[in-house]
Amino acid sequence: MTAPVEESKLVPASERETLLELRNLAVAYGDVRAVDGVNLSISAGEILGLAGESGCGKSTIANAIMQILRPPAHIAGGSVLFRGEDIVARSTEELRRYRWQNVSMVFQSAMNALNPVMRVGEQFVDMMQAHERISKRDALKRAGELFELVGIDPRRTRAYPHQLSGGMRQRVVIGMALALEPELVIMDEPTTALDVVVQREILQQLQDLQRELGFAILFITHDLSLLFEFAHRVAIMYAGEIVEQAAAAHLREHARHPYTLGLMHSFPPLTGPVVRMTGIPGAPPNLASPPEGCRFNPRCPHCDPAADRELFDLQTSVRPLLREVEAGHTVACHLVEREL
Amino acid sequence: MTALAQAQLEVRGLTKHFPAGEGVLGRGSWVHAADDVSFVLRPGTVTALVGESGSGKSTVARLLARLYDPTAGEVLFDGKDISRVRGRRDILRYRSEVQMIFQDPFGSLNPVKTVRYHLARPLLIHGRVPRAGVDERIEQLLETVGLTPASNYLAKYPHELSGGQRQRVAIARALAVEPSVIIADEPISMLDVSIRIGILNLMLDLKERERLAFLYVTHDLASARYVADTVIVMYAGQIVEQGPVEQVLQEPLHPYTRLLLASVPDPSIAERAPITVLKGRASAAVDPPEGCRFFERCPLRLDICSDVTPELVESRPEQSARCHVTAPSSTLREDLHVEPVQ
Numbered sequence: 001m002t003a004p005v006e007e008s009k010l011v012p013a014s015e016r017e018t019l020l021e022l023r024n025l026a027v028a029y030g031d032v033r034a035v036d037g038v039n040l041s042i043s044a045g046e047i048l049g050l051a052g053e054s055g056c057g058k059s060t061i062a063n064a065i066m067q068i069l070r071p072p073a074h075i076a077g078g079s080v081l082f083r084g085e086d087i088v089a090r091s092t093e094e095l096r097r098y099r100w101q102n103v104s105m106v107f108q109s110a111m112n113a114l115n116p117v118m119r120v121g122e123q124f125v126d127m128m129q130a131h132e133r134i135s136k137r138d139a140l141k142r143a144g145e146l147f148e149l150v151g152i153d154p155r156r157t158r159a160y161p162h163q164l165s166g167g168m169r170q171r172v173v174i175g176m177a178l179a180l181e182p183e184l185v186i187m188d189e190p191t192t193a194l195d196v197v198v199q200r201e202i203l204q205q206l207q208d209l210q211r212e213l214g215f216a217i218l219f220i221t222h223d224l225s226l227l228f229e230f231a232h233r234v235a236i237m238y239a240g241e242i243v244e245q246a247a248a249a250h251l252r253e254h255a256r257h258p259y260t261l262g263l264m265h266s267f268p269p270l271t272g273p274v275v276r277m278t279g280i281p282g283a284p285p286n287l288a289s290p291p292e293g294c295r296f297n298p299r300c301p302h303c304d305p306a307a308d309r310e311l312f313d314l315q316t317s318v319r320p321l322l323r324e325v326e327a328g329h330t331v332a333c334h335l336v337e338r339e340l
Numbered sequence: 341m342t343a344l345a346q347a348q349l350e351v352r353g354l355t356k357h358f359p360a361g362e363g364v365l366g367r368g369s370w371v372h373a374a375d376d377v378s379f380v381l382r383p384g385t386v387t388a389l390v391g392e393s394g395s396g397k398s399t400v401a402r403l404l405a406r407l408y409d410p411t412a413g414e415v416l417f418d419g420k421d422i423s424r425v426r427g428r429r430d431i432l433r434y435r436s437e438v439q440m441i442f443q444d445p446f447g448s449l450n451p452v453k454t455v456r457y458h459l460a461r462p463l464l465i466h467g468r469v470p471r472a473g474v475d476e477r478i479e480q481l482l483e484t485v486g487l488t489p490a491s492n493y494l495a496k497y498p499h500e501l502s503g504g505q506r507q508r509v510a511i512a513r514a515l516a517v518e519p520s521v522i523i524a525d526e527p528i529s530m531l532d533v534s535i536r537i538g539i540l541n542l543m544l545d546l547k548e549r550e551r552l553a554f555l556y557v558t559h560d561l562a563s564a565r566y567v568a569d570t571v572i573v574m575y576a577g578q579i580v581e582q583g584p585v586e587q588v589l590q591e592p593l594h595p596y597t598r599l600l601l602a603s604v605p606d607p608s609i610a611e612r613a614p615i616t617v618l619k620g621r622a623s624a625a626v627d628p629p630e631g632c633r634f635f636e637r638c639p640l641r642l643d644i645c646s647d648v649t650p651e652l653v654e655s656r657p658e659q660s661a662r663c664h665v666t667a668p669s670s671t672l673r674e675d676l677h678v679e680p681v682q
Contacts, residue, residue, distance in 0.1 A: 195392035200603040268566035279537030283502035
């Protein structure tokens, strides 16, 4: 895979138009806060990677942006702004237009979301006719074009899902997500179920398309090493909170949060010396009763009353806030904050 | 050295063909899930079996666990072929020596039974300890897999444990019967990233401390490099390359191994060349014709590759590959004037 978009390096993130902004977003399942006070913004044409382990709230954020949370999940606070307008209070009709046209989504194992008894081309037609006045013939023609765009023979619009491989089905779903030329595409683990070779092919293609068409991507995955290659900017999530955020290339070299560092040390390298790694001890907390103070404190190697009582008290009683440690690099960690 | 240690488990020409679903009217397609697979597992070593989905790696694991009967070939345990053993006692004895750990620690534990139950069962079935010694042995096992203090876990049900803890219980259960070989089929792929290393480290500890022989089945080359001594790469039912893990990953011979390596995300490489993948048949293992199964997707292919099936040729010390171009057999080398790639 080649390096992230050249132009984006020339235009500082702050000067590009903000497409989507989450302000202090909280999403709860009943009383459990799966997402707790998240601030995040995506600029036009940007690939933002959101990394974290299962249950950290990353998929919940995606569902909140799409406004497809299902009860008992609900937005418990904060706002989701698309081009400055809050979409939380939008009507069903407004949301129908917002979805697919402004923001579309490729779900985890979306390739299994295709209707098995309907030709894939017909499924494109259905989706397009739900959103715009278009004849079946034109919609099918457009489907063929989109198939070509994502690297599938346009004649395959006549295929049923089972006649396509997993990688091809995933491409079909990506083509669908691009059909109405949305400004933002949310991808939740879009390649996790695929073999590595297919994964790389699809990512390469996605990168080419993104450069060509200029849409923004919110790319959600547990695979941090993949994001370092694919994303422009990376946000790390732990137990419902963003704990660190920076440009991908910067984070790879200068990560500060102990959780980010722990994650990075959880992926054995393919080159260089093989050294014994430690991963992160313990397991992510139960969000029904998250730890007091910093939520990472039970697993943090720097949280030790014997080493530093004062710091320990802070870590176990006060929630750390995201602080800028360098331009564009924010960290939520008492230890890092003290070193500033 | 380990290479001289006696083989605990040896697989010779192991082959398994499944009837393919298509052709209701007897077109009779066959999936060659495993074709002529041979390797040895030695005590105190980890052998990684790597491949994509459909490569046949899980079929091989299941053949070793005696969950299938092979179409052809042998599985030798301590020199005796056990692949067609039928007697319940013989199978029981083999299973106590060769244990399996599965991908899904959620599915492989009984949700309504406690940790204690899961560990007591194999001890009683295989009669490894007297009834009175069961509790002590269970505590020992839990400590071996890093679940300490054991008393905290004995009465827990699977849903009360994290994924990593569940996988540790599954490993403790496998260890209960004191096996000499453990077959681990994607044991970390369903676990959270931050706890995967812990399970890999446990495998390393057990290999060293208990001198176990592991077959680690995975699609993840980086984790294979981390735990394994030897790696076997499978494609479409065949071994396409095998050798010492570091040698194979740093200097792969087979074009498929190279493609795999070029595809894995690696944060230590800032920029990398895009891969080009030629389109081939979706499943090269269905009724494979003569010739190399990677032929259609191969950037190095020659005319001979579609006509003659390449053999697995040892072209560097201990490293062999199934490729006319990078590991040509000696006869071919003379006929074609191709030199092996060094």
